[in-house]
Amino acid sequence: MIELLGLEVEAGGFRVGPVGLRAGDGRYVVLLGPSGAGKSLVLEAAAGVRGAAAGRIRLAGADVTGLTPERRRVGLVFQDGLLFPHLTVAANIAYGMRAAGRDGVAAGGAAPRSRGHRLSARVREEKVRRLAATVGVTALLDRRPATLSGGERQRVALARALAAGPRALLLDEPLSAVDPEAREELQEVLRRICGERRLPVLHVTHDRDEAFALADECVVLIGGRVHQAGKPLEVLRRPADAAVARFLGARNVLPARRDPADPRLAVLDAGGALPTASPLPAEAVVVVVRPEDLRLAPAGDPAAATAATVTRLTLQGGHVLVGLAAPAPLDALVPAGELDAAGITVGQKVTVSVRPEHVHVLPAG
Amino acid sequence: MGRRPFSLFWALCAAAGVVLLTFVVLPAGSMIAEAGAGLLGEALRQDDVRRSLVLTVSAALITTVIGFVVGVPLAYLLARKEFPGKRAVEGVIDLPIVFPHTAAGVALLTVYGRQGVVGRLLAPLGIEFTETMAGIVLAMLFVSLPFLVDGAREAFALVDERYEHVARTLGSSRFGAFARVTFPQAWRGVLAGAVLMWGRGISEFGAVVILAYNPKVISVLTFERFEGFGLRAAQPPAVLIVLVAFVAFLLARTFLVPRRRRTGKGQR
DSSP states (O other), rough: EEEEEEHHHHETTEEEEEEEEOOOOEEEEEEOOTTTHHHHHHHHHHSSOOSSSSSEEETTTTTTSSHHHHHHOOOETTTTOOTTTTSSSHHHHHHHHHHHHHHTTOOTTTTTTSHHHHHHHHHHHHHHHHHHHTTTTTTGTTTTTGGHHHHHHHHHHHHHHHOOOOOOOOSSSTTTTTTTHHHHHHHHHHHHHHHHHOEEEEESSSHHHHHHHSEEEEEEEEETTTEEEEEEEHHHSSSHHHOOOOHOOEEEEEEEOOOOOOOTEEEETTTTTESSSSOOOOOOOEEEEEEGGGGGTTOOTTTOOOOEEEEEEEEETTTEEEEEOOOOOOOOOOOOOOOOOOHHTOEEEEEEEEEEOOOEEEEEE | OOOOOOOOHHHHHHHHHHHHHHHHHHHHHHHHHHHHHHHHHHHOOOOHHHHHHHHHHHHHHHHHHHHHHHHHHHHHHHHOOOOOTHHHHHHHHHHHHHHHHHHHHHHHHHSSSSSSSSHHHHHHGTOOOOTTTTHHHHHHHHHHHHHHHHHHHHHHTTTTTHHHHHHHHHTTOOHHEEEEEIIHHHHHHHHHHHHHHHHOOOOOOOHHHHOOOOOOOOOHHHHHHHHOOHHHHHHHHHHHHHHHHHHHHHHHHHHSSSOOOOOOOOOO
C-alpha cells in the first residue's frame, strides 16, 4: 500500500498540496489534472527524487518520507520510457537487479546473493526473460532502445521497474507518447500487472479517458490543490466544483438562479432554463450538464423544454458536438447517425431537453 | 519550375566562411607545405626539439588528468544544481579565457612563486613551481581548465536528469546513477572537453614562459629559436607541434564529437 498523508511539495515558488491519497495493494489510483497542476511533483516526492515540504509518505505501512529513492523500492516509469540508451533492452530490464545487489539494497525477488556469480547471472537472465514475457517484449531483448516504438519502450520500462521488486508503481503520463492502438493494449497490461501482482499503482495523467479506463479511484488535482477524490464515475457524474466539471469536459457549466415560481427550475443567467431533480437553494448556483446528456429534437417537439438555434457542428469520432444558442451557449454531443436522421443543420431551430437528474447543481463561486 | 536559385543571403554566409577558412588554413598549411617531410625529419633528429616535445605532450597530459579529476565533479555540479552564486562560479571558471596569458603567468607567479603565499608554504616540502615541470603544469591548468569544465558541463546537461531518477528508484546510489547511467551517455562530450584542454595545454606560451621558462616547452623553444636564430630555426619545432595538435584534433573530432541529443524525429 502507498499512502500520501497531507503531502506538500514546493518547486520554484509553486506549492502543491496538501495531497492525501491511498492506494491499497492491487488498487489503481489515478492522479488526474491539467498540465501544470503539480501532478508530477507529487509523484517525484513519492518516489523520493524530490523532497516533501510537508506531510508523510508511507509504503506498506512504513514511513519512507526521509528515505532516499534507492531505499524506497518504488518503480518509476516516465512518459518517454527513459530507457538507458547505452544498454540493450535486456540490460535495461536487468539494471535494477544489479544495482540492488551492488548497493546492498534489498530488491524483492532478486537472485540470492549468497550463490555464485555465475548462477545468479543465470537466475537474472531467467528473470529478465520472464518479465519480458509478462509485458510482451521477449523478441526485443537484444535491441537498443532507439530502435523501439513508443509502446515497446513503455513495456520495457515497465519490466525494468518490476525487475527491482517494487512495493508500488509510480507512473508519470506513461501512455502519452504511445499510439492509440498500442495504448489500449498497454492499458490492459497495466491493469493486469496491478491486479496479478497486487501492486498499488499511482498513475499521473492529464487524459480523462485514460484515467477513467484505468482507475479504481481518481484524485483530481487542479492548480496544485486536490479538488475531488472518488470513483471515476462518481467524479464524472458529480463533479465537486465548476473547475472539476470543466476539466472533465462537462462543457455546460452555467451560472443560474432558482425560478421564483418553480423551485425545481434553474433560470440560466445567460437566458433559458433547465429542470432540476431537487429544489434549488435560494442563493445563486452553477448548473452542470454533460453534453452527452442533452437531447435535441426538431423545433416544435412537445416534449422539449427549451428552444435553441444550432450554431456549429464539429465531428468528434462517431459523434457530433453541436453548438447551441439557447440563448445561453450550450454544447450537446449527439451520435452522428442520430443527427443525420433528424436532419439537423447549422442555423436550424431545435428544442433542447435534459432529464432533471442529469442537471448537477453546485454552489456558485 | 527549375531549382530555386541559391539565395544572396546564403551566398554571403558562404563567402564569409571561405574568408575565415582561408585565414585559418593558409598560415598552418603553407608552413607545413614549405617545411615538407625534410624539415619534420630534421626536427625529430634534434635533441632539444624531441625533449621539448615529450615534455610538452606529457605536461599537457598530466594537466588534463588533474583537470579531469577536479573538473568533472564541478562540471556535474554546475550541470545539475542551482545554488546561490552559481553564475559567479561559472564566470570565475571562464575567467582564464579572457585573461591575457602573460598576465595569468604574473598572477600565478605572485601566488606560487618562491616568494608567493602558496609558494613559500610548499617550498619546504620540495614543491616548487618556478622553472619546474610542476610550474608548467600549473600554468597549463590555469589557462585550459575552462575548456574541460565547460565541455563536460554541456555534456552532462544534455543527459536528462530523470534518467538518474529512474536509476535511483532501481536501487542505484547517487554515485551509481552517475557512473552507470549519466557518464556513459556523456563521456564523448567530457572526453572532447579533455582533448580541447590538452590541446590548449600544449599550445600555451604566455603563462608558461613567465612561470617556467625552463625546462622549455615547445612554444617557448620555438620563441627562443626565433628570437635567437630567426625564422628558419623556429620552423622545425613549430611544424612538429602543429602536426601533433592536428592529428590529435582529427582523431578527437572523428571519434568524440558529442552526439546531438536525439529528437523524436527519425526514430521508429
